[in-house]
Amino acid sequence: MIRFALGVLLAASLTLTGCQEPERTSAGQGYPAGPVTMTAGANPGSGFDITIRAVVEALEKEHIVDVPLPVENRPGNSGADFLATMVERYKGDENQVSVTSLSMMMNELLGKSTYGYDDVTMIARLITEYYVVVTRLDSPYNNLDDVMSGIKADPKGVVVGAANDDQAPFDLLVAAAGGDASTINYVPFEGGGDQIKALESGEISVAIGGVSEFVDLLSAGTLQPLGVLSEERLPGLDAPTAREQGLDVTLSNWRGLYGPPEMPQAAVEYWQDALGKMVESPTWKQIAKDRHFTTTFMVGDEFQAFLEETQADVKQALAL
Numbered sequence: 001m002i003r004f005a006l007g008v009l010l011a012a013s014l015t016l017t018g019c020q021e022p023e024r025t026s027a028g029q030g031y032p033a034g035p036v037t038m039t040a041g042a043n044p045g046s047g048f049d050i051t052i053r054a055v056v057e058a059l060e061k062e063h064i065v066d067v068p069l070p071v072e073n074r075p076g077n078s079g080a081d082f083l084a085t086m087v088e089r090y091k092g093d094e095n096q097v098s099v100t101s102l103s104m105m106m107n108e109l110l111g112k113s114t115y116g117y118d119d120v121t122m123i124a125r126l127i128t129e130y131y132v133v134v135t136r137l138d139s140p141y142n143n144l145d146d147v148m149s150g151i152k153a154d155p156k157g158v159v160v161g162a163a164n165d166d167q168a169p170f171d172l173l174v175a176a177a178g179g180d181a182s183t184i185n186y187v188p189f190e191g192g193g194d195q196i197k198a199l200e201s202g203e204i205s206v207a208i209g210g211v212s213e214f215v216d217l218l219s220a221g222t223l224q225p226l227g228v229l230s231e232e233r234l235p236g237l238d239a240p241t242a243r244e245q246g247l248d249v250t251l252s253n254w255r256g257l258y259g260p261p262e263m264p265q266a267a268v269e270y271w272q273d274a275l276g277k278m279v280e281s282p283t284w285k286q287i288a289k290d291r292h293f294t295t296t297f298m299v300g301d302e303f304q305a306f307l308e309e310t311q312a313d314v315k316q317a318l319a320l
Helices: 047-061 080-089 102-109 146-155 164-176 192-203 211-220 265-277 282-291 300-318
Strands: 038-041 071-073 096-101 121-135 159-162 185-188 206-211 223-227 252-261 292-299
Touching: 038 047, 047 071, 047 096, 047 121, 047 192, 047 206, 047 211, 047 252, 047 265, 047 282, 071 146, 071 282, 080 096, 080 102, 096 102, 102 164, 102 300, 121 146, 121 164, 121 211, 121 265, 121 300, 146 223, 159 164, 159 192, 164 185, 164 206, 192 206, 192 211, 211 223, 211 282, 252 265, 252 292, 252 300, 282 292, 292 300
Parallel strands: 038 071, 038 096, 159 185, 159 206
Antiparallel strands: 096 252, 121 206, 121 223, 121 252, 121 292
């Protein structure tokens, strides 16, 4: 049995350059007074993008935040590039918020980023989401066994689309099937939107990512799910689990929001309060249902303990 603590194991439980420095203000009464930039450090259609836009939609529709919340996409190395921007350019800024996930930990531990969660201001954990393996409808692969057999027979012949931080779950599937994860032919992508295009063009054979990145096309029947890495089938999604198919791998990812280092405490508390109201709102609950998000809201000491425990788990898993 193979299990891996990618964020939460629910089954067991562009560096920016510029001449001008951003304007600094002091959060306090009347905050926020103007626009707060909400950034996804990945392409449109990625898990980061879907999450930050869901947050903005809920905050605006529920009138929890009434200042503009422009969304920007700053792709690069699964969020590592914009993380560097937050640390190096926006220190102390109150009007910058970004989304992150397990990838922040993976990037740091694998040496792809010099920064991690302790270099910025972690605001709140929002959701947990399962991984899913998908392919196009005319694919020769109809289940995970077909894919694993194909990799064993001809590793280069099965091209797997995965963001850098989504490769670890697929590695574990191959290992669970008795294969050699070091032989997998990966093509890295910044998110589901790019993976879908690559599937449609035939550039890749299968893709792995968060359920929310593929759920619209899975529900429409224009993508084929090969296996979801959950303990049981997810309600409203006609996808078999990996466990059903003899691969005992149950994996999930977490996502949350962070701000720059030394973000004013008043701004942090504002966002924690706003997000706490948001996750209880009808708009957010509908989005979570539609996107197959599991809301796992955390702030403060509880969130910090989760981050420390998860980082230790991932470090141990990567050392195996």
